[in-house]
Amino acid sequence: MPTRVTRDQFEMRDNVLVHRPTKAEFTPHPEREDSVIVWTGDIGARLPSGELYEYGEVLAMMRTVWREMFLTQSPLELTGA
Numbered sequence: 001m002p003t004r005v006t007r008d009q010f011e012m013r014d015n016v017l018v019h020r021p022t023k024a025e026f027t028p029h030p031e032r033e034d035s036v037i038v039w040t041g042d043i044g045a046r047l048p049s050g051e052l053y054e055y056g057e058v059l060a061m062m063r064t065v066w067r068e069m070f071l072t073q074s075p076l077e078l079t080g081a
Helices: 055-070 075-079
Strands: 010-013 016-019 024-028 036-039
Touching: 010 055, 016 055, 024 055, 036 055
Parallel strands: none
Antiparallel strands: 010 016, 016 024, 024 036
16 A cells, blocks of 8 residues: 655755655756656655655645745746756
């Protein structure tokens, strides 16, 4: 059974949204404010802790967090350009 994805599993690091358990990264696209570049990390792999996160569930929560955190800022603010 997949592990539940929660909002508190995400954090910002250097303008990148990171899903801490899997180390998946979601970087704002510098030219498209509603777009991200995704590095999937360990999504879909069983972690040493036994947890297993499904891509669709991590991505869905990332979108929620993304909307809450980022869509009120411009892409230039997010990338530091």
